[in-house]
Amino acid sequence: MPGRPPLRVGPASWVLRARALAVPLVGLAVVVLLMAVNIGRGEFPLSVTDVLNVLVGGGDRPQRFIVLDLRLPRSLTGALVGAALGLSGALTQTITRNPLATPDITGITAGAGAAAVSVIVVGGSYGSLTGQLAEIGVPLAGLVGGLLSAILVYLLAWQRGVEGYRLVLVGLGAHALLSSLTYWLLTLGDVTDASRAVVWLTGSLNGRGWEHVTPVAIALAVLVPLTLLGAHALGALQMGDDTARGLGVRVNLTRALLLLAAVALAAVATAAAGPVAFVALATPQIAMRLSRTAQPPMIASAVLGAVLTVGSDLVARTAFGAVELPVGIITAVLGAPYLMYLLVRRYREVRA
């Protein structure tokens, strides 16, 4: 069959798509390289070869301390957060058949933000959440807030099943509502709490340690295999509910489970690094164009999410001299024009 060369091993069989295979492999190499450069930069600069040497088990004691204890967690958090966001966006875009339907547009990260800020502000001024408790409290609040807002959006959009466009519109409403709630919360807190909250809200990898790496790594280890099992049904789901049901897919169950996985990925990522903007929106579409597939490829989206986030962090840390920007600023600067492009293009499609 032209265009669908087979890859068959025993009872297993897949379509062999060279580009779809090459994109994540090349992407993975780029992530490792970007991480090595990112780790090398700082007050005590290290060369890429030194960093790679430490990562495979070599290097002297100070080098190992700088790389493994101080700088690797930051880059690794960035890579994992980016991967979780990319995969989450690929799932939601495919399920809803809408490139705008991503966690950062439809209120999930906004919900996480509102919940986290309320903990920072309320906990800060009443002194009830300090030290260790605040460390855990903020990410945990983000996780719970993200899940709650996702459930709320899903229920409000439900009308004998959930349709992509309704999900986006309800999500945009929820996003606006939760963002204004967040700003109102900011006016309540004192200045130091508010400024701490604002840094978190832009999405930052600053000061991230192994305690931030672990939850995202666990979430990815559990959810990536589950997602790949479900990804086969995604091909059918993308052709509308009736066709998918006709092909023997349990539409509502499959969609709800995959959406839940997407929300969990986005919420965990947001809990670790704050709402890093536009990664979930842009990477699945970039991955789709690079792989030349008709729907966002899951693994490639995750890998490119990591590339975008680590790359943006590198730029944020080093491109502006002594000033280190939060990574979310760079992804937003890259992502905002892309969002405008998507909106303009969709508007033209509707008009045509």
Place this chain on the structure above:
Amino acid sequence: MTALPAAESVAPVATARQEGGSPPSRLHAENLRLGYGENVIVDGLDIDVLDNTVTAVIGPNGCGKSTLLRALGRLLNPQQGHVLLDGKRIDRMPTKEVARVIGVLPQTPQAPEGLTVADLVARGRHPHQTWYRQWSSDDESAVAEALRLTGMLEFAERTLDQLSGGQRQRAWISMALAQGTDLLLLDEPTTYLDLAHQVDVLDLVYRLHAEAGRTVVMVLHDLNLAARYADRLVAMRAGRIVAQGEPAEVLTEELLREVFELDARVVPDPVAGTPLVVPVGARNRSS
């Protein structure tokens, strides 16, 4: 149109069928009530889809023909009554198992823009696949055969947006064929097609029935094409079946008045001999 045979009213339905009391029917429905919430569209409907026939469901807009087709293909759960496949309730069978017996083509199917014809048709193999078996040699030969039957093999690598309306419809039908089911439910397979392409698609449907022995149920708007290509017509009005049987039995001037509120003459089709509906219309009535 005729009274039920006495055997059916005494013996259980399934045994009567096996004893040959009525024509064989793998798919049938009893006492269906269909609708969306408060809005009941079909009520108290029974239907037997006879094996190895092409059945066309006709009726005015909003009479419930698409709703009935969706229920037969378990896209819509009945509010009351059951759809039975081989004597088993279709809503209690694993949906993937049903998908290996019944193929459904919805009225306006959707697909992502960049999808190629081969990829689209391959998705018809979904009920035969698992996450680790996505392109077996069975899949490949079923897809190739489906593309060959519809004459779409040469367009396998084109994307859907590069096709004409007729080609796109043939691609969708190929997908339903690749599913490899004995029963095919097609909701207005000729929508948006010009007359030549309508005839193409219906010729194809008929060939599938004649050569591969498939059972086809389709919703059609064009009465003359329905009379030509279907072995059986089912005429619906206001959620009920008004008449069913061979086209010559069903498609009469009285029925057209009753079902469609249409004043028309019915004459023999000069080519096929099947009933040909010629509407009168206001312009020619008084003169």
